[in-house]
Amino acid sequence: MTINDAEDYMSEQLPPGVEVISTLPGSAFEIPAGAEARTIRVTLAPGDPGAPPHRHPGPVFGYVIAGEVLFELEGQAPRVLKAGEALYEPGGDVIHLQGSNNLEDAETLFVVTLFSEPGAPILTIVSAEELAEREHLRVK
Numbered sequence: 001m002t003i004n005d006a007e008d009y010m011s012e013q014l015p016p017g018v019e020v021i022s023t024l025p026g027s028a029f030e031i032p033a034g035a036e037a038r039t040i041r042v043t044l045a046p047g048d049p050g051a052p053p054h055r056h057p058g059p060v061f062g063y064v065i066a067g068e069v070l071f072e073l074e075g076q077a078p079r080v081l082k083a084g085e086a087l088y089e090p091g092g093d094v095i096h097l098q099g100s101n102n103l104e105d106a107e108t109l110f111v112v113t114l115f116s117e118p119g120a121p122i123l124t125i126v127s128a129e130e131l132a133e134r135e136h137l138r139v140k
Contacts (some may be wrong), residue, residue: 001031020088021063029059029090031115042106043071043086044101051099053125053131056091058116063087067108072098077139091116095126095134 014020035058044050044067064081071087072078074095080102081087087110089096101108114122 001119020082022088024061024088029088032058032117034113034117037115038117039113039115040109041109041111042099046101046106047104048101048108049098050101051096051123051125053095053097053126055093055095055126056089056114056116056119058091058114060091060112060114061086062091062110062112064108064110066133067106067110069108070098070100070102072096074134074137081114087112088132095131095137096123097138118124 028044042050050069064085064087066083068083069087070078071080071081073089074097078098091114
């Protein structure tokens with residue numbers, strides 16, 4: 001069975017109303033041994049810039065429920081994620097540069113699941129000095 005055949009088979013076996021939004025091969029991320037999963041709801045008011053540039057201690061998988069997120073990770077061009085779209089961050093050393101509400105007139109809501117060592121902070125703010133040192137990694 002090819003990968004496409006497997007996906008076709010899986011989609012045929014899903015009950016009505018169940019839809020696969022995204023997939024990511026396990027080789028693309030690493031979940032720390034002994035990690036816990038935390039599911040976090042983020043609500044951004046209209047025009048909210050979101051958290052300043054930061055890192056997460058482990059991989060983050062998410063889904064935009066309502067609105068639009070201007071999403072930018074170090075090494076990737078900024079993009080707008082709309083309701084119904086998924087997001088992924090590898091965590092670790094990669095800086096999450098933007099996660100703002102792209103709408104000035106509506107709230108944006110998304111849910112993420114973070115995998116990390118128990119008790120690790122959800123995010124760590126990056127200093128202005130480090131941002132300046134890593135500016136060459138930002139995609140314009």
